[in-house]
Amino acid sequence: MQTYQDILTSKKSGPGFDPDLVRGSFPILNTTVHGKKLVYLDNAATTQKPESVIKALDNYYRQLNSNIHRGVHSLSEKATEAYEGVRDKARQFINAASNMEIIFLRGTTEGINLVAGSYGRSNVGQGDEVLITGLEHHSNIVPWQMLCNQTGAVLKVAPIDDKGEVILSEFERLIGPKTKIVAIAHVSNALGTVNPVKRMVAIAHAHGIPVLLDGAQAVPHFRIDVRDLDCDFYAFSAHKMYGPTGIGILYGKQRILEAMPPYQGGGDMIRSVTFEKTIFNDLPHKFEAGTPSIADTIGIGAAFDFLNGLDWDAVSHYEHELLVYASEVIGAIPGLRIVGTAREKAGVLSFVMDDVHPHDIGTILDREGIAVRTGHHCAQPVMLRFGIPATVRASFALYNTKEEVDELVRGIYTVKEVFH
Amino acid sequence: MSELRALYQEIILEHNKKPRNFRKLEHATRTLEGYNPLCGDHYTLYxxxxxxxxxxxxxxxxxxxISKASASVMTTMLKGKSKDEAQGLFETFHKLVTGELKDISFETLGKLAAFAGVSEFPARVKCASLAWHTMRNALDAQSEPVSTE
Incomplete structure (x- = not known):
């Protein structure tokens, strides 16, 4: 029989992650804002970078800088090896089947634009339909809207309920014979809702429709297995997972990518060029025109190493506990309402307060050293759905602590004091 | 806290809570929208x-x-003013919130003095000046919505 002592022991030895062990790796977390210790709760906009990522960027320019895939000289070979080595790390990180399925580009937004511009322009025509959800970030709305405007296709939107969850029956109902592609956020940036994407991919696949997942807000919070999800495309950005800005990854299933035309033309994406004809390069280079951001690619490699060095069960458990704690203590503040109460959430707590506009809250919190995002979070349709112009969004990373959540609570009480 | 108090002065909080002239104006001769889409601040000026x-x-x-109190205070100051006087007030207000009027006495500024703290918060200048820019464009008989972002 299990005794109370056993339970205590099992809790102690259970999954444990101590954010203080990683905080020291993030130099910016030791800085101050308006004389107060920085409490950085804007991680859904961008995360801070560990020393190892900063050093990797620095080291690249000091030791390796050279153009890739071109020179026969040693530096170029080393740079190419380092660059392609990161592709291998990326493949492992998301469990893709082949390095040919990993395309480096500027970020999630460019990944979605690539799919809309290349796959979309070749497969979506007049009267066809593109299906997204009511939770999407502008970057997973506008490229499809542009595609629809160019082709005469129609953008369909699966609605969300009052909790901020996609209504699955509506989602399924909207998939029809005219649907040509489905694009879904894995995690909502405005509300934190985790969509049941594996199930949604299966529903779309049952109708023979390919699915793109916008993974920008998911990658920092849980391990991604694209083969388990069975999605056709998965786009994410390095800077939201402790890597540099300006670099991201588009995963695509090889057979689909092979059939797609190039997105941009230029160097590196060609095999041979004459004025009469160009033969395109193989995957993945076909989609990487021009000199890429080599240093930032090396930087995302360091971010993969950083994340691979963590116990992910423990991190996920810790982040979940932190969000639950934040929801409890912040949700208990009188006159404050949490927006987005999905059963499954990750990393994001959005809220509004009676009589105080989010921008006033943001200004006051900033003076207390607390960085949050205020506004519509590039998800205006989500705001419209809830009938609010904006929210305050606190978003969490693995280095955030309960003490910082308590600072946020104190900051909110300062807001109340100012606005009495 | 003192800087915050300088920004959120009593008069601003009070106008925010109970904005003056907060209604649609029947028989308006000019109607113009002021809209900062990034912020979501959205007003119609009559x-x-x-x-x-x-x-x-x-x-x-x-x-x-900040944006609402600024609009409210502005409406209380403009009634009965000529276009030239309104333009003059616009310029004074603009200089005030961008920190170019630091040495002027509060007596000269009247109610506008409440907005002196805005210049310490550069991110909020666009909020304070939205209604004023909308007013100026309305006086110029422009019809495009105004943004200060």
Whole structure:
């Protein structure tokens, strides 16, 4: 029989992650804002970078800088090896089947634009339909809207309920014979809702429709297995997972990518060029025109190493506990309402307060050293759905602590004091 | 806290809570929208102009305390003013919130003095000046929505 002592022991030895062990790796977390210790709760906009990522960027320019895939000289070979080595790390990180399925580009937004511009322009025509959800970030709305405007296709939107969850029956109902592609956020940036994407991919696949997942807000919070999800495309950005800005990854299933035309033309994406004809390069280079951001690619490699060095069960458990704690203590503040109460959430707590506009809250919190995002979070349709112009969004990373959540609570009480 | 108090002065909080002239103006001769899409601050300004004079002014809409109080205070100051006087007030206000009027006495500024703290918060200048830019464009008979972002 299990005794109370056993339970205590099992809790102690259970999954444990101590954010203080990683905080020291993030130099910016030791800085101050308006004389107060920085409490950085804007991680859904961008995360801070560990020393190892900063050093990797620095080291690249000091030791390796050279153009890739071109020179026969040693530096170029080393740079190419380092660059392609990161592709291998990326493949492992998301469990893709082949390095040919990993395309480096500027970020999630460019990944979605690539799919809309290349796959979309070749497969979506007049009267066809593109299906997204009511939770999407502008970057997973506008490229499809542009595609629809160019082709005469129609953008369909699966609605969300009052909790901020996609209504699955509506989602399924909207998939029809005219649907040509489905694009879904894995995690909502405005509300934190985790969509049941594996199930949604299966529903779309049952109708023979390919699915793109916008993974920008998911990658920092849980391990991604694209083969388990069975999605056709998965786009994410390095800077939201402790890597540099300006670099991201588009995963695509090889057979689909092979059939797609190039997105941009230029160097590196060609095999041979004459004025009469160009033969395109193989995957993945076909989609990487021009000199890429080599240093930032090396930087995302360091971010993969950083994340691979963590116990992910423990991190996920810790982040979940932190969000639950934040929801409890912040949700208990009188006159404050949490927006987005999905059963499954990750990393994001959005809220509004009676009589105080989010921008006033943001200004006051900033003076207390607390960085949050205020506004519509590039998800205006989500705001419209809830009938609010904006929210305050606190978003969490693995280095955030309960003490910082308590600072946020104190900051909110300062807001109340100012606005009495 | 002192800087915050300087920004959120009593008069601003009070106008935010109970904005003056906060209604639609029937028979307005000029109606113009002021909208900062990134912030979400969104107002409609109504003006009744007769013989180059603002005979009535009102506004509707929603936004942060700074933008709403600024619009409200503005409407209380403009009634009965000529276009030239309104333009003069616009310029004074603009200099005030961008920190170019640091040495001027509060007596000269009147109610505008409440907005002196805005210049310490550069991110909020666009909030404070939205209604004023909307007013100026309305006086110029422009019809495009105004943004200060």
């Amino acid at each position: 003006l009744k102009i007769e013989n180059d004079t603002v005979v009535d002014i009102s506004f509707e809409g929603a936004g942060c305390a």
